[in-house]
Amino acid sequence: MTTATTPRQPRYLLDNERVLAPLFMTPAVLYIIALVGFPFVLSIVLSLTDATVGNPTYDFVGLETFRRILFDDPVFRTALWNTFVFAVIANVLVVVLAKALAMVLVSDFRGKWFVRFLVLLPWTAPVSLATITWLWTLDSIFSPIDWVLRSVGLLDGNIIWLGKQNLAMSSVIAVHTWRIVPLAAVIMMAGLTSIPQEIRDASEVDGAGFWRKLFQITIPLMAPIIAVAALFGLILTITDMSVVFVLTRGGPTHGTQVLSTWAFFKGIEGGSLGQGAAIALFLFPVLVAVAALILRMARRREVL
Amino acid sequence: MAQLYRPRGVTRRDFLIASAAAAFLAACGDDAATTTTAAPAGTTATTAATTTTAAAAVAPTTSFRAPAAPLSGDLKILLWSHFVPSHDEWFDVFAKEWGDQVGVNVTVDHIGVGDVPAAIAGELQSGRPEHDLMQYIAVLSQHEPSVVDMTDVVQEAENRYGTMLDLTRKSSFNPNTGKFYAYAPAWVPDPGDYRKSLWEAAGFPDGPSTWDELLEGGSRIFAEQGVQMGIGLSQEIDSNMAGRTLLWSYGGSIQDANENVSINSDATIEAVNYMKRLFEGAMTEEVFAWNAASNNQGLIAGELSYILNSISAWRTAQEAAPEVADDVFFTPALAGPATAIAAQHVMYNWIVPEADGVNVDAAKEFLLHYTDNLASVTWHSKLYDFPAFTDRVPDLDTWLGNDPFGASPADKLKVLSTATEWATNIGHPGPANPAIGQVFGEAIIPVMFAEAARGTKTPQEAVADAEAQIKLIFDDWRAQGLVGGGA
Structure with missing residues (x-):
């Protein structure tokens, strides 16, 4: 037995975990450094300069770019507020809908796998392609939604989804929610299946109804998982520019302008690279704090 | 006990070997995909050649002039996907044929117009641009420090073909540095497109000729016939052009001739007031969600009585909705209280990056060859592109008077014969400097009009806010050091 419990010397180099671990980790680390780390550091540098899009040289201006966007740029303030509204409403919807969807998808019914496939489609489709489809769906002339409503006599004319302030913001939020819900639902499905069956059985024996089980067993036990899903949703919402850029380009006027799109307009289309970088980085400290808080909370619940 | 350590199923080693094999096969698959992708390119070239041949009976022939010095190497060209697809089919063959003649391997990449600014910015910022020659249809003056001076190209072109139009010169020349940061051999006019049947019924059989008539007729059509007008008030190119056209017609401007900010004036406020009335009388909120395709979609659907656009929307309608196309006619710039001028719809700015390895000589020679063949450019864009050197397209007036591409009536485009008299550059009355480019990129002018039209600000407030940003x-x-004025 002694022989059996002694760790065996690996016969091949690739069986050695000291070799395998760095081997597997290296591509991910290189990927993060090259495609996330380097651009991130570069954007910090740019945000502290007067860099323009066509000038290879630039001067260090300290926090002047941040002062400019905060105090001299009214569109930035609008975009900041819109980002907040957009992120909060979209994520409340994401959490509620993903929870409901996850509960449906873990139950047994005929054709479950096909339904799961359909539900995941919005997440797997390229964001620009999916958003262009929505652009056509919400078109002021050719919207099929309008056509159906007209056909059944509920509408006269067109709704003009993207040309009115509240409808445009609602459309942007709805499309983003549609995109993120599948991911959040998959995360929550993992959480649901991890709840021990004996707890469910005990609650059944005690005569707990659906709502009582939901609010006193399922949601408390899944809280850390829900928080992680919300964290993903929050980050994906705040950092995404595709939905707003394709659907409204920030309009009407700047009614749906968010920080990511305004950073693009300011930095790339306008040419003021330093200010664009400052706008893009503005919420980074907030995101880091929120992410740290949520992950700390999740770890405390010892679910992760 | 030895069985405890016997590998069962797939070991990590097996997995790594299998992964390596899969990666190898995938790499081979990529090669195969590349090869497959190359096939359609050849197909496109064949199609283009066929198209060129089919039109050869009347199309201008391509002329060739040997370069001043021998050329070699690669020439990679980046340009937009033209609104008139036949242009790109012709251009790709035209560029490659020139390359074959001069010993340069030419590659042409087309990308959507919305992706061009980011592509150019990325390549120039990298310091190692992928392309030797890049083209865009709006202001590129912000890239001046990173691009080659094109003064020698302009001088050579003017020696050969006469003086360049002032509007294209102002779109590519910085008077403060004396540098041609771009070369602009062509441009596109921006007439008004109106539905004759609708305007006839409203009492304007020849369409509107002034902004007041546009308001009167457009409002009447909307009220009596239920068809709105489509002048964009959004963050996109058509809205930018339309806003400037109205602004200038009322005597306002973003800057004066000396590049001092002049936006906050009674004339601008009056123009904003007018746009508010126009929106309330003749348009719907769809103009706040306008995009580069909205003009085309609305016109083809028969849902718009008047748009400010090039002829591309109508050309699309010729195929998609011929009855609508036959009903569409054109107006020159509408007269306002001050003048009657319109923004160019598109400018063709070509830039050459200033970086190691860029084939500058080949790029400049190609541009001269392109200029030499502006008649083909105009022809294959179906009269969308206009020359900056008017003598290079001597048949333009003839074509406009008798459209070779099926206009009904055939002289429908004749109004464009005078386009050089009523079209001007972005930045008028000054040059298209980087500040003008940023104002354009951030869509400050359409937003200024839109805020007043939506009633979220008074015209005075909207203009004052725009002035502060500008x-x-x-x-x-x-x-x-790239913009003058300020004294």
Whole structure:
């Protein structure tokens, strides 16, 4: 037995975990450094300069770019507020809908796998392609939604989804929610299946109804998982520019302008690279704090 | 006990070997995909050649002039996907044929117009641009420090073909540095497109000729016939052009001839007031969600009585909705209280990056070859592109008077014969400097009009807010030495 419990010397180099671990980790680390780390550091540098899009040289201006966007740029303030509204409403919807969807998808019914496939489609489709489809769906002339409503006599004319302030913001939020819900639902499905069956059985024996089980067993036990899903949703919402850029380009006027799109307009289309970088980085400290808080909370619940 | 350590199923080693094999096969698959992708390119070239041949009976022939010095190497060209697809089919063959003649391997990449600014910015910022020659249809003056001076190309072109139009010169030349940061051999006019049947019924059989008539007729059509007008008030190119056209017609401007900010004036406020009335009388909120395709979609659907657009929307309608196309006619710039001028719809700015490895000589020679063949450019764009050197397209007036591409009636485009008299550059009355480019990129002018039209600000407030933003932008670029004025 002694022989059996002694760790065996690996016969091949690739069986050695000291070799395998760095081997597997290296591509991910290189990927993060090259495609996330380097651009991130570069954007910090740019945000502290007067860099323009066509000038290879630039001067260090300290926090002047941040002062400019905060105090001299009214569109930035609008975009900041819109980002907040957009992120909060979209994520409340994401959490509620993903929870409901996850509960449906873990139950047994005929054709479950096909339904799961359909539900995941919005997440797997390229964001620009999916958003262009929505652009056509919400078109002021050719919207099929309008056509159906007209056909059944509920509408006269067109709704003009993207040309009115509240409808445009609602459309942007709805499309983003549609995109993120599948991911959040998959995360929550993992959480649901991890709840021990004996707890469910005990609650059944005690005569707990659906709502009582939901609010006193399922949601408390899944809280850390829900928080992680919300964290993903929050980050994906705040950092995404595709939905707003394709659907409204920030309009009407700047009614749906968010920080990511305004950073693009300011930095790339306008040419003021330093200010664009400052706008893009503005919420980074907030995101880091929120992410740290949520992950700390999740770890405390010892679910992760 | 030895069985405890016997590998069962797939070991990590097996997995790694299998993964390596899969990666190898995938790499082979990529090669195969590349090869497959190359096939359609050849197909396109064949199609283009066929198209060129089919039109050869009347199309201009391509002329060739040997370069001043021997050329070699690669020439990679980046340009937009033209609104008239036949242009791109012709251009790709035209560029490659020139390359074959001069010993340069030419590659042409087309990308969507919305992706061009980011592509150019990325390549120039990298310091190692992928392309030797890049083209865009709006202002590129912000890239001046990173691009080659094209003065020698302009001088050679003017020696050969006469004086360049003032509007294209102002779109590519910085008077403060004396540098042609771009070469602009062509441009596109921006007439009004109106539905004759609708305007006839409203009492304007020849369409509107003034902004007042546009308001009167457009409002009547909307009220009596239920068809709105489509002048964009959104963050996109058509809205930018339309807003400037109205602004100038009322006597306002973003800057004066000396590049001082002049937006906050009674004339501008009056123009904003007018746009508010026009929106309330003749348009719907769809103009706040306008995009580059909206003109085309609305016109083809028969849902718009009047748009400010090039002829591309109508050309699309010729195939998609011929009955609508036959009903569409054109107006020159509408007269306002001050003048009757319109923004160019598109400018063709070509830039050459200033970086190691860029084939500058080949790029410049190609541009001269392109200029030499502006008649083909105009022809294959179905009269969309106009020359900056008017003598290079001697048949233009003939074509406009008798459209070779099926206009009904055939002289429908004749109104464009006078386009050089009523079209001007972005930045008028000054040059298209980087500040003007940023004001354009951030869509400050359409937003100014839209805020007043939506009623979220008074015209005075909207203009004052626009002025505050524009002044800061001008100050920034002036500090970099690229914008004049400020004294």
